[in-house]
Structure formats: C-alpha cells, structure tokens
Amino acid sequence: MVRNKECLGEVVDLFCGAGALSHGLKLAGMNILAGYDLDARCKHAFESNNNADFFARDVAKLSAKEIRRHFSGKAPSVLAGCAPCQPFSSYKQRYDEDPQWGLVAEFAKLAVKVRPDFVTMENVPALARYKNGKVFEEFRDRLTGAGYQLQWTIAKCEEYGVPQKRRRLVVIAARSTELRPLTPSHSPAVSVQEAIGHLPKLSAGETDPTDPLHTASSLSPVNLRRIKASKPGGTWRDWPQSLRAPCHRRSTGKTYPGVYARMVWSEPAPTMTTQCYGFGNGRFGHPVQHRAISLREAAILQSFPNDYNFLPTDEKVSFTEVGRWIGNAVPVKLAEAIGRVIIESFLASHQ
Numbered sequence: 001m002v003r004n005k006e007c008l009g010e011v012v013d014l015f016c017g018a019g020a021l022s023h024g025l026k027l028a029g030m031n032i033l034a035g036y037d038l039d040a041r042c043k044h045a046f047e048s049n050n051n052a053d054f055f056a057r058d059v060a061k062l063s064a065k066e067i068r069r070h071f072s073g074k075a076p077s078v079l080a081g082c083a084p085c086q087p088f089s090s091y092k093q094r095y096d097e098d099p100q101w102g103l104v105a106e107f108a109k110l111a112v113k114v115r116p117d118f119v120t121m122e123n124v125p126a127l128a129r130y131k132n133g134k135v136f137e138e139f140r141d142r143l144t145g146a147g148y149q150l151q152w153t154i155a156k157c158e159e160y161g162v163p164q165k166r167r168r169l170v171v172i173a174a175r176s177t178e179l180r181p182l183t184p185s186h187s188p189a190v191s192v193q194e195a196i197g198h199l200p201k202l203s204a205g206e207t208d209p210t211d212p213l214h215t216a217s218s219l220s221p222v223n224l225r226r227i228k229a230s231k232p233g234g235t236w237r238d239w240p241q242s243l244r245a246p247c248h249r250r251s252t253g254k255t256y257p258g259v260y261a262r263m264v265w266s267e268p269a270p271t272m273t274t275q276c277y278g279f280g281n282g283r284f285g286h287p288v289q290h291r292a293i294s295l296r297e298a299a300i301l302q303s304f305p306n307d308y309n310f311l312p313t314d315e316k317v318s319f320t321e322v323g324r325w326i327g328n329a330v331p332v333k334l335a336e337a338i339g340r341v342i343i344e345s346f347l348a349s350h351q
C-alpha cells in the first residue's frame with residue numbers, strides 16, 4: 001500500500017469490521033496500516049475505504065510481533081480496537097454468558113506487549129458494569145500498570161455530529177503524552193432529515209438503481225398497513241385495534257412500545273442496531289415514506305460518508321450481513337473525534 005506522507009499517526013485496528021473506526025481515524029488525519037477481523041467478508045469494505053491491508057484472523061491468536069511489524073517506527077503509533085459488544089448487552093448478562101467477553105482482556109494484553117504510543121477502545125457502556133466492573137477494572141489496570149495514562153468517558157454520539165442517539169464507552173490511553181479530553185463538538189444534534197433527507201424516495205422492497213445499498217426491505221401487507229398508520233415518534237398504540245398484534249392486545253399491555261415505529265425528521269435517529277433495516281425491529285420506520293430505512297440510510301445515520309463502499313459493484317447486497325457491519329460500527333464521526341484528541345494531544349506534548 002502507498003501511504004500518505006502528510007498523515008500523522010499510524011494505526012492498526014483489531015476487530016476492525018467494515019472499517020468505521022479506522023475510517024474516522026483516517027478522516028482525522030492518520031494512516032491506517034492494517035485491520036484484523038474474524039469475518040473475512042469485511043475485507044472489501046475495510047481495504048477500499050481505508051487504503052490499508054485486511055487480515056482475516058482471530059485476534060485471540062495474534063502475537064504482538066505480528067502487530068508490531070506493521071508500524072514504521074514513526075510516532076505516534078496507535079492500536080485501536082473494538083471487541084464485540086454482544087457479551088455485555090443486558091440480554092446476554094441475564095440469560096447466559098458469552099465467552100467473547102474475554103476478548104477485551106486479550107486486546108489489553110496485546111496492547112501492553114505492542115506498546116504503541118496510544119491505545120483506544122470503544123464498546124457499550126454496559127462493559128463498565130460487567131461482572132461488577134471487574135472486567136473493565138482489569139483492562140484499565142493492565143494499561144496503567146504498563147505506564148499508560150488513561151481517560152474514559154461515556155460519549156453521547158449525537159454530541160459529536162452523529163445523527164443518532166447512541167451511548168458508547170470510549171477509552172483513550174497514552175504513553176509519554178499528556179491526554180486532552182474528548183469534548184463534545186455539536187449542538188444542536190444533526191437531525192434525521194439533515195442526514196438522509198436528500199436521498200431518492202423508495203418504496204418498501206425497492207432498490208435505488210444508482211446505489212445498491214439504498215435498498216429497503218419489503219413489508220408484508222399487514223406491516224404496510226401498520227406503517228401507514230404509524231406516526232413519527234409514535235408507537236403501535238397509534239394503530240387501530242385491527243392492526244395490533246396479539247401481544248399488543250393483551251390486557252397487561254406489557255410489550256416494548258418502541259418496536260414498529262417511525263423516526264422523527266427533526267431529531268437524531270435512535271441507536272442503529274444490526275437489524276436496523278427492519279420495521280418490526282425497533283424505531284426504524286422512515287419518518288414519512290411507508291417503509292423501514294434503507295441500508296444506505298442506516299449507514300449515514302452511523303455517520304459513514306454517503307458513498308462508503310461496502311461491497312464490490314457486482315455483488316448482491318445481503319441485509320443481514322451489511323446490517324451487521326453497520327450496526328456493529330463505531331460511528332465514524334465519533335472515531336474522528338477520538339483521532340483528533342490523539343493528534344492534538346501528541347502535537348501539544350511534542351512541539
């Protein structure tokens with residue numbers, strides 16, 4: 001790969017997925033060197049948007065030597081990583097234990113062996129409480145014990161230019177550099193209309209001929225009637241009785257009111273999940289069109305650039321696969337803000 005000499009900072013991204021975290025760091029001005037992920041299908045998106053090499057590998061089986069060989073020695077070196085969030089979701093914590101929780105510790109172990117100038121990690125806020133806070137405490141102890149100064153915060157993504165309400169745990173750690181704080185940059189938040197209002201109209205089940213990712217999932221006849229009866233920001237309670245599902249009709253009324261709902265044009269979107277392309281999966285109805293948001297709209301609500309390239313031109317788009325990449329992503333603009341903190345901290349300490 002030909003690297004950009006103007007860039008400041010060299011990044012290796014573990015658990016890189018489709019490359020959103022890397023892309024934000026690249027937009028902040030860094031060179032992305034390599035990304036590692038178990039999902040080999042991420043290769044196209046990661047490489048084509050980040051001018052970097054992708055390796056389909058299990059991070060738990062990586063050695064520090066393998067990671068270190070990417071860095072040229074030019075400071076600052078950055079090891080970025082966003083281990084899977086699923087083990088820390090409240091559902092998982094209640095019903096069973098996902099062995100992937102150990103990947104957070106694997107990342108910390110690799111980080112102290114690689115000894116980059118900066119380490120950054122993003123995850124769900126619930127990680128900080130998992131196993132009574134022990135997993136996160138051990139993560140912090142490993143890094144501070146190896147001489148890193150560490151800051152962590154629960155970031156509200158809408159305060160960083162992401163058109164979406166999403167809370168994320170962000171960790172930035174530095175060796176030999178005084179860290180600047182991650183500070184909000186956007187108020188008021190970017191709205192759904194500002195983010196996706198310019199996209200061509202679609203019907204449920206339709207794909208924009210100019211952009212295969214601007215594709216909306218189809219709706220059954222009853223769900224089409226339901227979305228027509230849905231109000232932006234409302235719930236299924238706005239529907240006539242005849243359209244309500246049996247669980248909605250129960251006298252207890254104990255169901256989650258958020259599913260089957262439309263977004264509101266003037267507000268940021270709700271948290272994008274891996275299933276954000278389905279009307280029945282959350283507040284993922286388009287504010288005014290009778291359909292769920294398209295994959296392209298979901299990507300833009302995660303602050304991916306409008307033309308982020310997820311798949312080769314001739315490849316069929318799978319809602320499940322691309323939805324997973326989008327829902328799992330670190331919002332690009334949050335990643336860019338993390339990158340700016342790293343660069344500004346480095347420059348302030350080394351001038």
Ligand SMILES: C[S@@+](CC[C@H](N)C(=O)[O-])C[C@H]1O[C@@H](n2cnc3c(N)ncnc32)[C@H](O)[C@@H]1O
Pocket residue numbers: 015016017018019020021022036037038039057058059060081082083084085100103325328329330331
């Ligand atoms: C939260 S996502 C990362 C999102 C990515 N940083 C982005 O911004 O687009 C977690 C990723 O970890 C990957 N993964 C899970 N277990 C892994 C392992 N043992 N080794 C490498 N990657 C793994 C998943 O395939 C998934 O892409």
